[in-house]
Amino acid sequence: MAAEAPGRADSGRAVNGLRSATSTGLVRRVLLELLICPRCGSGLHAAPHGGTLVCPRCQNEVPIRAGIPRFVETLDDMGARTQASFGYEWTHFDDWTASGEANFQQYFGDLDLGGMGDARVLDAGCGMGRHARMLGPHVRGLVALDFSAAIDRAAENLVDLPNVACIQADVMAPPLRSESFDLVYSMGVLHHLHDTARAIAGLVRLVRPGGRFRVYLYWQPEGWRRTVLAAVNACRRVTTRLPFGLLRALCWMLSVGLWVGVIAPYRLLQRLDIRGVRRLPLFQYTMYPFTILYNDQFDRFSAPLEKRYRADEVRELLESAGLVDVRVWPRYGWMAEGMKPHGVLPTAGH
Ligand SMILES: C[S@@+](CC[C@H](N)C(=O)[O-])C[C@H]1O[C@@H](n2cnc3c(N)ncnc32)[C@H](O)[C@@H]1O
Numbered sequence: 194m195a196a197e198a199p200g201r202a203d204s205g206r207a208v209n210g211l212r213s214a215t216s217t218g219l220v221r222r223v224l225l226e227l228l229i230c231p232r233c234g235s236g237l238h239a240a241p242h243g244g245t246l247v248c249p250r251c252q253n254e255v256p257i258r259a260g261i262p263r264f265v266e267t268l269d270d271m272g273a274r275t276q277a278s279f280g281y282e283w284t285h286f287d288d289w290t291a292s293g294e295a296n297f298q299q300y301f302g303d304l305d306l307g308g309m310g311d312a313r314v315l316d317a318g319c320g321m322g323r324h325a326r327m328l329g330p331h332v333r334g335l336v337a338l339d340f341s342a343a344i345d346r347a348a349e350n351l352v353d354l355p356n357v358a359c360i361q362a363d364v365m366a367p368p369l370r371s372e373s374f375d376l377v378y379s380m381g382v383l384h385h386l387h388d389t390a391r392a393i394a395g396l397v398r399l400v401r402p403g404g405r406f407r408v409y410l411y412w413q414p415e416g417w418r419r420t421v422l423a424a425v426n427a428c429r430r431v432t433t434r435l436p437f438g439l440l441r442a443l444c445w446m447l448s449v450g451l452w453v454g455v456i457a458p459y460r461l462l463q464r465l466d467i468r469g470v471r472r473l474p475l476f477q478y479t480m481y482p483f484t485i486l487y488n489d490q491f492d493r494f495s496a497p498l499e500k501r502y503r504a505d506e507v508r509e510l511l512e513s514a515g516l517v518d519v520r521v522w523p524r525y526g527w528m529a530e531g532m533k534p535h536g537v538l539p540t541a542g543h
C-alpha cells in the first residue's frame with residue numbers, strides 16, 4: 194500500500210476534472226496511480242485543461258464528466274440492455290440508507306473493519322454505492338466501478354468520502370493496474386454476465402498477492418423452490434422486454450401484494466416464535482423496509498440475464514481463477530471469498 198494520509202472532505206469538488214480532496218489530492222492521486230489506458234495498458238495523465246485523462250503512449254483520451262472518468266465505449270446487445278436496466282433501476286431506487294446497514298451486515302459483517310485502515314478496495318459493480326458508502330470510512334482508498342448510469346448516483350451518495358473515487362467502466366475490462374487492491378468485491382453483479390469466469394479472472398488479476406476476492410452470486414434453488422423459480426423465469430421472458438416505467442408499476446403492485454400477503458404474516462409468525470418461518474422464501478424481507486422488496490422485484494424482473502449456481506460451482510469458479518482458501522457460505526444466495534496466493538515457487542526442472 195502506498196503510504197498516503199487521508200485527506201479532508203471537500204464535498205466532491207472537481208480538481209482537474211476529478212473529484213478530489215482539496216488539500217492532498219488523495220482521490221486524484223489514488224485514481225491516477227491505479228488507472229491504466231484501456232487500449233495499451235500505460236498509466237494515464239490528467240490533461241492540463243482538465244476534462245480528460247490522456248494516455249502518453251497511444252494518445253487515447255478518456256472523458257471525465259461530472260468528475261467521473263468514463264471508460265465504457267461499446268457494449269454488445271446484452272451488455273447494453275443490462276446497462277440500461279440497471280441504469281434505470283439505481284437512478285429510481287437510489288436511497289442507500291434503506292438497506293445500507295442491514296445489507297452490509299449480511300455481506301461484510303464478518304470483516305474486521307478495524308484492521309482495514311491500510312486497505313485499498315475495489316467495488317466492482319457498485320450500483321448506487323451502498324456498500325462503498327459503508328466500507329469507505331474504514332479503508333485507505335476505495336474505487337467504486339459501474340458501467341451504468343448508477344455510477345452517477347453512487348458518486349452523489351459517496352460525495353463526502355474523500356478517499357472514495359468513482360469510475361464508469363466495464364468489469365469485463367477494468368482499466369486498473371494489476372495486483373493493486375487488498376480486497377476486490379462484487380456483490381450481485383457477475384451472475385448478470387455471459388462470461389462470469391472471465392470476469393472473475395479479470396478481477397482476481399487486480400488483487401495483490403495475499404489479498405482477497407469476495408463475491409455474491411445467486412443460488413440455484415432445489416425442490417419446490419425450483420418450480421417457483423421456473424414460473425418467475427417464464428414471466429421474465431416478457432418482463433425483461435417491457436418499458437421500465439410499466440415494469441416498475443407492475444412491480445409496485447406485486448410488492449404491495451407480497452408485503453400484505455407474505456411479509457406481514459411472516460412477521461406475525463416470527464413474533465409468535467413459530468419454527469421454520471426463517472426458511473421460507475422471501476423471509477429476508479422481514480428485515481427491510483418495503484422499498485427494498487419493491488426494488489428487488491424490479492431487479493428480479495428487469496435484468497436481461499440472470500444465472501444461478503450451486504455451491505460447488507461457485508467454489509470451482511474461484512479456484513479456477515487461482516484463488517486459495519476458498520470459502521462458500523449461504524446468505525440468501527452464495528457468498529464466497531478466496532485469497533490470491535503469493536508467488537508460486539518454481540518446481541524442479543523449470
Ligand atoms: C444488482 S446490482 C448490484 C449493485 C451493488 N453491488 C449492490 O449490491 O448494491 C448490479 C450492478 O452491476 C452493474 N453491472 C452489471 N454488469 C456490469 C458490467 N459488465 N460492468 C460494470 N458494472 C456492471 C450494474 O450496472 C448494477 O449497478
Ligand SMILES: [Zn+2]
Nearest residue numbers: 230233248251
Ligand atoms: Zn494507451
